[in-house]
Amino acid sequence: MKIGVFDSGVGGLSVANAIKASIDDIEIVLREDKEHVPYGTRSPQEILGFVTPIFQELVDAGCQVIVVACNTVTTTLIEDLRKQFSIPLVAIEPMVKPAAALTKSKTIVVCATPTTLASPRYDWLKQEYAESINILEPDCSDWSSMIEDDTVDQQTIATRINEVLTDGADVIVLACTHYHWIEDEIVELARGKAEVMQPETAIIEQLKRVLARL
């Protein structure tokens, strides 16, 4: 079984590694759009122009499923992409629903790109699942570039995370797959104060269900 995993950059590798570690007998074709990363400050129209030919390549390479390991693509384009491509697209999006169910302080944090935060799909998730929850959205606009270029400034991350912890958040959602690479640092900063959520386990379960139906 061959599956595609797609992201603008190194977020895809994090997700592909997690899939490889838990599903046997699977061949992963990983595609990262290194030419256009970061996506998180671009418009949906521009991103669609980058993503469409890459998804077509994955289909042409014989992939039977594509894991959309990019919150920015899912929240802006998943409906268009599902109309264009007939194979299953297993898509990662911000974990607003489980975070809203978990919080006791009724304050959660969503760390995401500007394009994700501005998307109608994210807005819908908030209205549908977290209407009575206070959602903090710290400025993470430079995080995916820092992570992509391996120039992470720990102080910048610590400052933003400490601010939201001071504001009473008890759940932090990593809603950009690039941030999975700084999960350990964020867990350390949040220890004893907040849970950190990211979607790899949930997406693997979803992928297993989809593969079982093929």
Ligand code: DGL
């Ligand atoms: N890793 C992507 C996401 O999950 C996008 C990062 C970027 O290209 O800005 O949103």
